[in-house]
Amino acid sequence: MAQTLDEPMRPLSGGDAPSKPVASTLGFQILVVVTTISVLAALAVIAFRAPVEASMGIVQKIFYFHAPAGYAMYLGAGFCFIGSAGYLARGTRRWDALAKSGAEVAVVMGIILCTTGPLWAMKAWGVAWTWDPRLTTSMLSVLIYVAYVLLRSFAGDGDAERKFAAALGVLGAANLPIIHYSVQKWGGNHPKVITKGGGGLQHPDMKLALFLGFLTFTLLAIVLVWHRMRVELSAQKLAQLEEEALEEGIGGD
Amino acid sequence: MRPFVLLQAPPAPTGTSQSPDDRGIGFKPVEGGQEMQSGERLLVIAYMVIWVLILGFVAFSFRKQARLDARINALETALTKSRSPEKVSSDDGAAGRASAPSAPSPAPEKGAD
Numbered sequence: 001m002a003q004t005l006d007e008p009m010r011p012l013s014g015g016d017a018p019s020k021p022v023a024s025t026l027g028f029q030i031l032v033v034v035t036t037i038s039v040l041a042a043l044a045v046i047a048f049r050a051p052v053e054a055s056m057g058i059v060q061k062i063f064y065f066h067a068p069a070g071y072a073m074y075l076g077a078g079f080c081f082i083g084s085a086g087y088l089a090r091g092t093r094r095w096d097a098l099a100k101s102g103a104e105v106a107v108v109m110g111i112i113l114c115t116t117g118p119l120w121a122m123k124a125w126g127v128a129w130t131w132d133p134r135l136t137t138s139m140l141s142v143l144i145y146v147a148y149v150l151l152r153s154f155a156g157d158g159d160a161e162r163k164f165a166a167a168l169g170v171l172g173a174a175n176l177p178i179i180h181y182s183v184q185k186w187g188g189n190h191p192k193v194i195t196k197g198g199g200g201l202q203h204p205d206m207k208l209a210l211f212l213g214f215l216t217f218t219l220l221a222i223v224l225v226w227h228r229m230r231v232e233l234s235a236q237k238l239a240q241l242e243e244e245a246l247e248e249g250i251g252g253d
Numbered sequence: 254m255r256p257f258v259l260l261q262a263p264p265a266p267t268g269t270s271q272s273p274d275d276r277g278i279g280f281k282p283v284e285g286g287q288e289m290q291s292g293e294r295l296l297v298i299a300y301m302v303i304w305v306l307i308l309g310f311v312a313f314s315f316r317k318q319a320r321l322d323a324r325i326n327a328l329e330t331a332l333t334k335s336r337s338p339e340k341v342s343s344d345d346g347a348a349g350r351a352s353a354p355s356a357p358s359p360a361p362e363k364g365a366d
Contacts, residue, residue, distance in 0.1 A: 059296050104310075116299040119298055119299045224310065224311070224314075230318065231314055234318060245328050245332060250332070
């Protein structure tokens with residue numbers, strides 16, 4: 001990579017640019033390697049060690065990445081909430097970058113959740129979609145973060161737009177506990193294997209596969225948020241350089 | 254007559270009683286029958302969706318980072334070049350010019366290049 005964000009960054013004209021290195025490139029690379037190993041280990045355990053479920057058959061193995069994808073969506077949404085709250089409180093672009101990165105990861109994980117779920121349901125329930133409380137609230141949450149990402153992509157990058165998006169990021173997080181407790185509160189078809197009241201995973205290799213699934217998606221969410229944050233901070237640095245170049249009267253091409 | 258009807262096999266889903274000639278001129282979907290989904294196929298589709306989405310997102314992100322890095326480098330180089338004559342003129346002044354007569358004279362205004 002030609003340029004890293006380990007180099008100190010000059011402040012933006014507004015004085016709110018990142019002034020410290022974003023993160024250690026070495027740390028990021030180590031995290032990427034660990035994540036890759038975790039992905040391969042999870043795939044191997046799911047494919048070769050976890051037993052086939054007795055009533056649903058092999059399609060149940062979707063579960064080992066479906067549930068962790070939902071959890072990773074919570075993580076992305078959590079980063080978005082923290083970044084949005086930080087931006088509203090402090091007004092610095094670093095918090096805004098964290099919020100935007102978190103929302104993007106929440107969207108990717110949410111799409112995985114809302115695609116793999118219906119594929120599994122086609123076999124397990126005989127229909128791809130029902131208006132079950134958990135399914136409905138999950139889809140609503142994904143749509144909130146899609147709206148956030150669209151807002152950031154097409155509504156400009158002014159302070160008002162960033163504040164509006166931050167408010168959406170804070171309010172969007174309000175749906176997360178509703179998703180989590182919707183099955184307990186309102187019933188529905190969605191299984192309760194992990195949460196209290198479910199039958200649980202009967203076989204130790206099933207538990208191992210699920211653990212590796214959660215580990216993999218936790219690491220993936222962190223790596224993706226970290227990398228998207230680096231990209232966002234680079235974009236902010238580029239905007240500052242373009243402003244300086246204009247003041248100097250050069251095109252930069 | 255009624256018990257005889259009950260002992261018969263349930264009616265076949267519509268659309269399955271096509272003659273070879275009918276099949277030659279059009280396709281009809283099964284209506285009312287139990288469509289069977291292959292668990293293996295659904296599993297493969299699900300895993301493909303997961304990894305295509307994640308790898309696509311990673312590839313998009315790295316390409317964007319590479320484009321930004323290239324643009325930042327180009328702008329930093331241009332800015333450094335733009336600012337260097339000013340530095341020479343302010344640091345060296347007349348003494349610098351006297352000691353290096355062959356050096357080009359500093360640009361009268363910034364952004365000369």
